[in-house]
Amino acid sequence: MHDIRLLVFDWDGTLMDSEVQIVAGMQAAIADLGLEPRGTEAVKDIIGLGLQEAVAALYSGSEPELVAALAERYRAHWFGEAQRSRLFPGVEETLHLLKEEGFQLAVATGKGRRGLDKVLGETGLGRLFDVTRCSDETRSKPHPLMLNQIMHHTGVYPAQTLMIGDTEYDMAMARNAGAHPVAVSYGVHAVERLQRHAPVTCLDRITELGDWLAEAREAASSHIASGRQA
Numbered sequence: 001m002h003d004i005r006l007l008v009f010d011w012d013g014t015l016m017d018s019e020v021q022i023v024a025g026m027q028a029a030i031a032d033l034g035l036e037p038r039g040t041e042a043v044k045d046i047i048g049l050g051l052q053e054a055v056a057a058l059y060s061g062s063e064p065e066l067v068a069a070l071a072e073r074y075r076a077h078w079f080g081e082a083q084r085s086r087l088f089p090g091v092e093e094t095l096h097l098l099k100e101e102g103f104q105l106a107v108a109t110g111k112g113r114r115g116l117d118k119v120l121g122e123t124g125l126g127r128l129f130d131v132t133r134c135s136d137e138t139r140s141k142p143h144p145l146m147l148n149q150i151m152h153h154t155g156v157y158p159a160q161t162l163m164i165g166d167t168e169y170d171m172a173m174a175r176n177a178g179a180h181p182v183a184v185s186y187g188v189h190a191v192e193r194l195q196r197h198a199p200v201t202c203l204d205r206i207t208e209l210g211d212w213l214a215e216a217r218e219a220a221s222s223h224i225a226s227g228r229q230a
Helices: 019-032 040-046 051-058 064-080 091-100 113-123 145-154 168-177 191-195 206-229
Strands: 006-009 104-109 131-134 161-165 180-184 201-203
Touching: 006 145, 019 040, 019 051, 019 064, 040 051, 051 064, 064 113, 091 104, 091 206, 104 145, 113 131, 131 145, 145 161, 145 168, 161 168, 168 180, 168 191, 180 191, 191 201, 201 206
Parallel strands: 006 104, 006 161, 104 131, 161 180, 180 201
Antiparallel strands: none
16 A cells, blocks of 8 residues: 555545435436336435446336436436536545645546536546546446556556545445555445445545545555564
8 A cells, every 4th residue: 555656536426415416317307207216315326337327227127218218318407407516525625635746636437428527627627637437438337447447547556546435336346456445434325335345444534535645655664664674
């Protein structure tokens, strides 16, 4: 953990507090098509997956045409409304500090490219990230392809990479790719679910990441020094 170079962030539930908007948009799309309703917890559970995979999980066994129609209605609601979601407190400041410290920053998200570009533009954060990958460009989490592509683009090894996220899908993707998972406790999945994947730490606020990285580097350096003395 002494040579971390790449910090990969999930977006929804990790950097942006978008749970309410996502749930409302999906439930509105379901109502548009007259489908059997899905409760808040059911919709929260699929946040983080690619849109096609999320819809298929909500309505298992559905025909591809239904999956496509529901995904399209969700997009219509999401893009048709003013942005109601906000960054979590301290996100912008934390990302700027980490960038200044020399870390490469990236986003790995279940959002589509249009959706991510929209929020990157609205928040002004796009320039901070070296690379971003979306579920409609690659495989959905928890498959490791998205993270593998980011590491390949940046030239960073899995052992030098942290994947920071709020869902089991983020944790599993990190493990599947050989990277280090870092959980945040304030997102959509309960801490108990995240802990199943043995994250290296669980942050209660994104602002804790910088201090944790500094402590991890110091601990690793002390361990190396002790080994040399031995």
